[in-house]
Amino acid sequence: MAQVSMTVNGAVKSGEVEGRTLLSTFLREGLGMTGTHVGCDTSQCGACAVHVDGKLVKACTMLAMEADGAEVATIEGQANADGSLNTIQQAFQDHHGLQCGFCTPGMVMSAAALLKENPTPSETEIREHLEGNICRCTGYHNIVKAIMAASGQDVTAIAAE
Amino acid sequence: MYAFEFEKPATIADAVAALGGEEAQALGGGQTLIPTLKQRLAQPGTLVSLKGIPEMAGICVADDGALAVGGATTHATVAASTEYPGLAGLASHIGDPAVRNRGTIGGSLANNDPAACYPAAALGSGATIKTNTREIAADDYFQGMFTTALEDGEIITEVRFPVPEVSNYQKFVQPASRFALVGVFVAKYADGVRVAVTGASEDGVFRWSEAEAALSANFAPEAIEGLSVDADGMIGDIHGSKAYRAHLVGVMTKRAVAAAS
Incomplete structure (x- = not known):
């Protein structure tokens, strides 16, 4: 066992981990932050997506010890300070960008990473960016629409299919 | 996963020393190795991360005009580079954005998956694979599915690509x-x-x-x-x-x- 320490959503968190402890396991079981979901646990689905030092990564495919000393952002830190939904989260609600909600934390974290690099992405760019995030409910259409809306773009042209 | 120790050396020399230990294995970005460990297809005693070595990360143009990519450079960094558009284009379509933020060129070439993208760029460019001990021409490096010229404990520190027309x-x-x-x-x-x-x-x-x-x-x-x-x-x-x-x-x-x- 070894001690790791990282800044999670602005607060310093530390705990004991094994070499094999995944970042997703540390967040969920070590820190009790279960918003980061583990879907496939094989790096395919993206439900576990978080930001490490500002970069989108899959927390199920990174060791907790690799994140020692890093800045980690998870879905728990996305809402506004008063607890209201942030722009991306609100857009997901407004545009029905989720059904069961299991993939949503990863979708929101992925969307946040995209909009940071590309504030007004095209529909194609959004779909390409979401290649590593799998949703089995929505057919992606309203997720793409929500992200376009969150970027301040007009989504009336995107039909509700 | 089976249990293992984790080390993150800060220099190539320390990494080489750590890899000399019993059952030690190098860890690049882990985008193949961690899923492999989860399936218990490998059982290293120690994983030696190569991500904490500053001299192995980043891209520069060498004196001879070749593009020198550090072994621990991520796909995302290569994708964002401009010196060799064919290579950047290849890197920009590996896996997905989250994978590209972790996976490294050295890890990909060391693994030599028969369906990986980077081996095609290295061989197609006549690249030179530089390790902690020697330089290997791409034509001599790839030796079949998941097989390379690398010796046990040898680390890809840099890949040098002659830039084509x-x-x-x-x-x-x-x-x-x-x-x-x-x-x-x-x-x-x-x-x-x-x-x-x-x-x-x-x-x-x-x-x-x-x-x-x-x-x-x-x-x-x-x-x-x-x-x-x-x-x-x-x-x-x-x-x-x-x-x-x-x-x-x-x-x-x-x-x-x-x-x-």
């Missing part, structure tokens, strides 16, 4: 894995054209010499009209038969030549 990589994506069902890298240099094929062969990445000769004489898609690779020795599985892959090699080569810039 024009180049392009075309990947026919296996839609579930996003690996190449067939991927072809074409690079045109002053002294000839190189064509490297990944995803297709049971022997891993290979050069299509016939196409290289034809394209060196006439760099146009129609130059390889009538040429074909032997379906014997191609990978055949539920995603595509041997004959289908052999056919795709020609198609993707033509597309790469047409798109080369």
